[in-house]
Amino acid sequence: MQLFAFGINHHTAPLAIREQVAFHAENLKQALLDLVDHRPVKEAAILSTCNRTEVYCNTEEPQQAIEWMAEFHQLKTHAIEPYLYTLPKQEAVKHAFRVASGLDSMVLGETQILGQLKQAVKTAEQAGTMGTLLHKLFQRTFSVAKEVRGTTAIGANSVSMAAAAVRLAQRIFPSIHEQNVLFIGAGEMIELCANHFAAQRPKHILVANRTLERADLLAQRFGGGAITLNDLPDHLAAYDIIVTSTASPLPILGKGMVERAIKARKHRPMFMVDLAVPRDIEEEVGEMDDVFLYSVDDLAQVVQEGMDSRQVAAAEAECIVESRVRSFVDWMETREIVPTIRALRDHADRFRRQELEHAQRLLARGEDPQQVMELMARALTNKFLHIPSHALNHISGDERTELEALLRRLYHIHHE
Template identity: 65%
Template sequence: MALFTLGINHRTAPLSVREQVAFHAEELRRALGDLLGGARAQEAAILSTCNRTELYCQAESPERVSQWLAEYRRLAPDDIAPYLYVHPEREAVRHAFRVASGLDSMVLGEPQILGQMKEAVRIAREEGSLGATLNKLFQNSFAVAKDVRSTTAIGANIVSMAAAAVRLAGRIFERIDEQRVLFIGAGEMIELCATHFAAQKPKQIVVANRTVDRGRALAERFGATAIRLEDVAGRLQEFDIVITCTASQLPILGLGLVERAIKSRRHRPMFMVDLAVPRDVEVEVGELDDVFLYTVDDLAQIVEEGMEARQSAVVSAETIVDARVDAFLHWLHARDSVPLIRALRDSAERMRRHELDHALKLLARGDDPAAVLEQLSQRLTNKFLHAPTQALHQADGNRSEQQALISRLFHLHSD
């Protein structure tokens, strides 16, 4: 059985292909059972996210697992073959360590993948598809990820627009949990921002959207309320933080509207992030004394600085990964010797018992104990040395190699 990883990710395949081989959480258990049921793999775990589907296996061949994946997803093998990658033993171990550490993610150093990998391992363990090899591999992967994050700056800097918005808000307001937040729009970017801000537990979250039902669906996820977009004009003054990202071709928050809101707030500061292109907030709003307005370009600069800082940590992280790969492979290859070691010890034990029984019979008939012990030691020595001596006598072209091997095994010296 060989250790390998077979997969598809955001670098090798477009979304239209990745979604065809993705596994939802409820599917993983059935898929693992099917993969192991046909003796295609001895051990297996499936990691499936929006950016990757990877099968970590201890199996006879990647070809059989690839064929299973195509059949299970009712795809022609040729349809996915161009997008698949296979990492054999050493590369499979290195890949697992890099994935867990966020070094292979679309956003370098993002921490979510570690939790997703742990969930995949939990399911595999519950389904009985983890053996000694994969269990050791993943435990080492988690340890490497912890080591990378605690000793490098791989996850210490802001590398997303949403996280950057939260960081900027924290510079304006000492406590975000005392602020009221308004999200204008209900698209993917607003959803990401809402996720980050909701983690700070603000006093109130409101979602304003042209389509109220869509706004309400997003609001319900965060315990928020939804309002119509046209209601923003009458309620803007209520909010300390405003995040907007719509598809409007014209600004929806004009200078006059924001001026009136600031006056009603008695000049308490308002933090605004305009992530829309074209912009949702008139440029002149940024000139108001009590408004802190940031655009997508402002946040992009913070993200770029974070990416540069993370990139500088990659070298240190990769060094940690490589060292741990060597340690894991040493353990893995040592396991290959276990059956041979066990057979050697069993053979020696049989010799010992046979000679001990022979010696006990001689003692029982009254032979001199000293002579019996002398004979026992000689017979054991002859039996233990018979195989290596015979190997030396029968060696042909590789006699010098045999001699070097036996010298090393028995710690012999030329003198």
């Protein structure tokens, strides 16, 4: 039972690297099956968000799991190793607890990561790649996250990527109330952003998505309109604020499309927030004079504002995590000695069966039951004590002293 976790996140890698190793929802199950079927990995779960890609697994050969991730994304291992963190056993437990509790997030104490981690576990369960170790790890992880959020103020003074996007837009436009807002995608992140922007009562809201039905469902909540992604070129120029977060592996808004929109707008500024990994908007768009383009990494500074009030709570949360890590590691170590305990019991049971069968044969021949019982008890005692006695008699020096002390401790033998 060897717990191991590895990955990259916003602390260790820029967006350009993170987007290369991101897993898309539609191929995540296949990725898990591929890892477990073709590598010496017994269990696996993958967490892939805009800020991190992490693999949690039960394996005796961690390097092969790392090589698999590089190969899966058609990369050389050395291309991602400088950005990787590798976390064996106790470090992996602590990391999982900190991630779920919002202590490792770009936004300290944010809650979205907990839902994303739960979804990652659900996907692994559906793929059949969860076993005893990971089930126990994540069960404990969610319990720790609940304790942290319930007993500390880590979630107070809520800030989020969505709130940061609104604050950035307010730096560009005097009033969002006078602007048209376009959301590209209809997932959880877009829904959060829509809630924040809708609170500013913009002039109009439009939702663009691959499927019109889902776009319309979200748009109706905010009194907005809905279109498909194919309709974007015809509508882009009408919108001052664009927020995008899809699972598309390729950019949705290219430089050419945005150039045409800016020209149609007569160079009125356009504010864009790309929360997708990989990016939905071509990087070159950010070089245009009339476009203010922000990625998830660009939001970090804005998010940091107002975070000081959470620092004391974070220290309290770290203490909770530390204590719960020790408890889980104790459980893992106990599980690791189960085979030895089972072997000891099997060994003793063989002695029991042998002597019981011998005693039954004696009784069948009419031997005195009292003598048979005494004989069986003496034989069992001799067999149980033969191995430690033999070991003591055949070693010397410090090794003998250490073994004698251990046996006294095991059998509660005290010096006279």
